[in-house]
Amino acid sequence: MGRLTAPLRQVLAQAEEVTGRIGGTEAQREALVRHGLAFRHARPPRAYFLTPAGHRLRQELLTAAPAPVARAAEAPSGVFSARTGTETSAPADRAARLREVHSAWDGMVELRRMTNPDGATDRPCGWERAHLVQAAALALEAGGCRPGVAGAGGYVVADTQQPEAVEIRGGEESGELASYADVLTKAGWQVGEHRTRGRGRLLLASPRRA
Numbered sequence: 001m002g003r004l005t006a007p008l009r010q011v012l013a014q015a016e017e018v019t020g021r022i023g024g025t026e027a028q029r030e031a032l033v034r035h036g037l038a039f040r041h042a043r044p045p046r047a048y049f050l051t052p053a054g055h056r057l058r059q060e061l062l063t064a065a066p067a068p069v070a071r072a073a074e075a076p077s078g079v080f081s082a083r084t085g086t087e088t089s090a091p092a093d094r095a096a097r098l099r100e101v102h103s104a105w106d107g108m109v110e111l112r113r114m115t116n117p118d119g120a121t122d123r124p125c126g127w128e129r130a131h132l133v134q135a136a137a138l139a140l141e142a143g144g145c146r147p148g149v150a151g152a153g154g155y156v157v158a159d160t161q162q163p164e165a166v167e168i169r170g171g172e173e174s175g176e177l178a179s180y181a182d183v184l185t186k187a188g189w190q191v192g193e194h195r196t197r198g199r200g201r202l203l204l205a206s207p208r209r210a
Contacts, residue, residue: 012054013061016080018134019107020050020058039107039114049107051078052115054129080104081138085148085156085170106141107151109136123188124207131167133157136184140168143183155180160204177201198207 004012008031011024020068022029022038035056041047049175050058079101080134089164093099128135137157141147148154148170168180181191181203189205197203 004035009061012037012050012058015050015054015058016104017104018080018082018131018138019104020055020111021046021080021103021107022050023055027092028101029042039110041110043106047103047107051175052111077200082134083141084137084158086158088150089149090149097154101138101141104138108138123209129207132164132207133159135207136166136168136189139187140180140183141170145180145183161210162204165204165206168205169200177203181205 007024008028011028011177012032013020015022018126022032029038029040032054033040033048034049036051036059038050041049042155080103082104108125108128109121111127112121112123114120115125115127116123119180124135137147137155140155146154151169155168155176158167158169160167168177170176170186171182179191183194184191184203184205188208190208191205193201193202193203
């Protein structure tokens with residue numbers, strides 16, 4: 001940590017939590033690459049993302065920082081956040097949102113390649129297991145599924161009391177739950193459909209391990 005300048009530590013701390021995408025100047029991003037803390041994605045727009053070492057150092061920086069500094073680094077303004085279906089409004093610019101989602105998913109796939117022991121990209125990595133709701137929501141949105149808005153239509157992802165499992169509700173239209181299950185399965189999740197006490201339906205999804 002001591003080898004990084006204060007501006008580089010700030011860029012690292014302000015990286016997006018979900019994807020590890022970093023901002024800053026080109027020179028700062030390249031400096032983090034030289035330190036082994038970031039890499040540049042091979043596909044356009046060739047954005048920069050944290051490596052596993054960068055993610056670990058970011059967490060150390062936020063843990064060591066005073067509370068106001070840590071909160072500022074994690075402030076949602078301008079930072080990508082997976083839409084879980086609990087939001088109260090839709091994105092103002094749908095085209096821009098689509099680009100952000102695709103970039104975030106590319107970063108997640110690269111994180112899988114770098115952190116899964118066998119380099120597999122077809123199943124979730126450790127970060128996804130530690131952030132189940134965000135990971136499942138990103139997979140759904142990147143797969144073309146529509147998030148719910150203000151409780152109307154679309155998917156809603158939530159925690160469950162079961163270990164390593166989330167629930168997905170929604171799908172008022174015929175076949176929507178099945179399409180959510182298909183997207184998650186292709187993204188490396190194990191998915192099962194269940195009936196609720198009110199005779200509704202939901203999905204339970206867990207990250208596949210093999």
